[in-house]
Amino acid sequence: MRVAAQGGYLTPRRRRRLREALVAIASIGVTLLGLVALTFFIGRMLPLDPVIKIVGENAPQAAYDRVYRELGLDQPLIVQFLGYLKSAVTLDLGNSLTSGRPVLEDIGRVFPATIELATVAMVIGTGLGVPLGVLSAMYANSWIDHVVRTVCLIGYSAPNFWLGLMGLMIFYAGLGWVSGPGRIDFVYEYGFEQRTGLLLIDTIMAGNWDAFRNAVSHIVLPAAILAFSAMTYISRMTRSFMAAQLTQEYIITARVKGLSWRRTVWRHAFRNIAVQVLTVIALSYAFLLEGAVLTETVFAWPGFGRYLTSALLAGDMNAVVGCTLIIGLIFVTINLICDVLYRVLDPRTR
Amino acid sequence: MKLKHMMLSSAFAAAVAAAVPLQTAAETPPDVMAMAWNIDAISTFDPAQVGEVVTIELLANTCDRLMEYDPEDETNIVPGLAESYEVSEDGTTITFKIREGLTFPSGNPATAQEMAWSLHRVLKIGLGAAAALTEYGFTAENAEERITAPDDTTLVMQFDQAYPISLVLQAIAAYPVATLMDRDTIMANEVDGDMGNKYLATRTECVGPYHLARWNPGEVVILERNEEYWGEQPAMKTILIRHVAEAATQRLMLTSGDIDVARDLTPEDIADVSQIEGIEIATALKPQLTYLALNNEFGPFTDPRARLALRYLLDYDAMGQSFLRDIGVIRQSPVQLGAFGALSEEEGRAFSLDVERARELLAEAGVEPGTKFSLILGTHPYSMPIGQHFQENAAEAGLDVTVERMANAQLFARVRGREFEMAVMSWQTSVGDAHGMASRQIYNPDNAAEAKLTQYPSWRSAYFSEEYNQRVMDALLEPDTAKREELYHQLQLDQMQEGPQVFIFQTSQNVAYRTALKGWTFHGFRTFYNMVSK
């Protein structure tokens, strides 16, 4: 776990905190620079030919050479890197070689789909994971504990793209309980205004309940599959936090005072692990974005993950590098938020 | 304990409730045709640049051409934007009479002037599509002189030789290079002298029944009807095309009624869905051949006997009955079925699996057993089965073949650069004449590496033969039709023995559609969205 710095409101301490903050910012800056360098390096290693994507397979050599120069591929590496760094800082990720549009614009367009999926998954994952983790710690080594731990183990071990496929085969093709791949049936897709890009919200805002029901029936399965791995992580961590709390002395004191076991756990112990659980949930959100890559591929979910994999397979170097960079930024940001959350909310670090 | 039960049961109830929203049975609206298709090959809608099958079909439905294919007969060319045409005595000049009173969606008048400009534009931009014109003697330099519009209804094209007229009409007049583009709108949006290339990447500014309303790459294409269209109004207001790469998903969407048309089903899917009431299958042979491209510079393949040996290492019958069933017709000739001058199906299918014969030929060619070969292929669903099937038979004949799958862009890059030994490639011609294939697969103007004639599969395979070059040109310019046909027959028979590639099959395109949709019409060269109704 992260060790949070001690701090207070005295000036020297504040000054120290300021210095700490500056060091933290500097190290984040270095990390970001490294991030950019790494993605640049990966981009240059790609054996794919970005020129062909632009001029077409049958283009004459003259056109090929012109585009080659336009892309700056004839420049020395260091010049290319500086250009890349400059564009990365301004978040100008270049144009996608497949769509011809700015990568950032493309990502902005597909991101709501992923956010929606990951958020629903996180809600399900948290809703199940936290109570199960607490129960599992409360009744350690009981049958509940064993069931929860077994389920978690399977969650850790199963490839989620395979679960997705099996889920589609059973619940969609077999039983017909849910809708199939995609976010919404094609016929509803353009029947309402997409203001936020989050279909569950957009359909409600448009008052189109058929479309809403349809969107729900599409998101349930992929979100549940993603939620499974989030739940595994959340409940496992919650269990271990709670188990650590339950050995504390104040628990015994509370018990001696005649408080019921349930009350003790939920009223007292849970309050103390709330911040830790919150950070775990935030971190699991980051992992959901990762899990979405394969899940979206299986469910033909038009989000970030599918954009990335189709860019990979199409050899769209700008898009791959742009996506990797953006994911890196999001990861760093979420980690930072967790850190801040921890410092601000945890009573012990106040 | 109560709480525990409550929590467990509520968690369970939530899970069940979440799973129950029943699948809503959908039906597409009456004025919309919804189609699932693998359309990730689209990179632009600029007619000067497109070469992909998908984009050509979409452009054909959004931008009218000088001449059009007859929906009933793919060998017949009928008037399009040109009402009629005349050919000069010596056969080198074609004069088109353009319809009067045409307008662009922007309201600008559309005349022969814009048509001439559109053709010049293709040559001046000089991207992929320009090859359709340069092959017949036009260049960026001579464009303005050879393609002219003396008045608003007359377009004159002056060729350097007397090519067969039907061939030229197919190759140029009915090809997306001959679309009528809105010069003023396009030039108003020019960036850095690109003649609107960037602007047209996501737009169709032309005369036609539909226009491109939206394109989200790798996601969707939406065409909307042009209400001011000069011709007959199509019945469908909107054409929705959803990008779906997986055949299984397309099948699910079709059977659940989410789409009207599925374009990329596997043989198994086709067999299954054809049993379902309310779904029908339409089939058309495309002018596209799939083959093992052999790099003729690569040691063993310099010997025609080694190339011939490989033709005996595929079990054509078994492939035709399994993974190629319903999606292709075995074709070993370099000219597609249905083209003028093509060998019959029987004649164009001389080889079958014969490992023994292959081994003999390889020995004659001096290829040692255990020789390593590399085979690269792309992501088409048939590529990998072909690759693995060949790999297995080649192993029996003593060849060690490694198969590597890669993104299509990477595959093309390798093949264009002659950086390959063997590759599974496809080539589609735009004309229903043997010359379409012969001019690219056999004829090679210049085999030098520096020539970089990457739009010639013959050059990519480093195949060059003075004799065959001459035979291709002789056949092209032979004025007597019967004699011309005979020349092509002999050309194919000889090429099947010593040509550079191992031709495998001709694509047969299957379209599964719901019967609520009427009038689905397509053939090898064209799909007609405007004829669809509900």
Add this chain to the structure above:
Amino acid sequence: MDDMYQHGVRGWLAAPVPASAAQARAQQIWLGCKRFAANRSALAGLVFLLLLVIVAWLAPLIAPYNPFQQSLAARLMPPSAAHWFGTDELGRDILSRIIYGTRITLYIAVLTAGIVAPVGLIVGTIAGYFGGWIDLVLMRIVDVFLAFPSLILALAFVTALGPGIENAVIALSLAAWPPIARLARAETLTIRKSDYVAAMRMQGASHLRIIWSDVIPMCLPSVVVRVTLNMAIVILTAAGLGFLGLGAQPPSPEWGAMLSTGREFMMNAWWVAAMPGIAILLTSLAVNLAGDGLRDVLDPRHD
């Protein structure tokens, strides 16, 4: 004689006071094994993994068919007495392919572990032991790698390197070493301050020697545990790469790649996708179980 010997060994291992360092170590290992064996699920995991090793080793004897033998006439046959797991799109026996596929999975997992453990250990101990700017530089590099989810990083690398099993191993290793390095560094920091390291320094032992003979052995248990548990993730990620067509190339029966072809036939041949998926699930389950057991034995501090 045999009896005596066994008795002797038992006695030696159970002696209350070990007479030599070797005996002490042997006793420790013996105790660990006993503890591990008492954990039934861990034992089951280990037995399954051993079984996999045997299957991989004896694949040619066990597999009912040649895994590469095609029979286009018998493609996509459902599970039957002749083909327990059915056949795939080229009529190959899926059971035989899964059996041969064990070799690839184990190869990837073991090779990755073999790269990641030493690299992580060396980087981590050097950073932790020397501290200062060496630490700063190395840890920033680790941070950069950790800033990407491992799957994304592996995907990006393998696209850059080109598909193939060796490249997949490299990509997986590049994505998997940083957490190991960070762990080793944390362990090293606690050891560095200990008295006996100071004592070694006083006796004039070189840095390298201290790292080699004292720091690394101390870090080893927790690193071994972490690497083992990581193997489950590596197996899943490798399958994911195969699933996207970026892993082992045909006709190699890699499980993830088999699964991805199965996807095309999801509607009419469920077994093509289901069988390799089960194989992946069971293997990573076994690794997790064995890893958990190993952790209880080697790294009891962990909660």
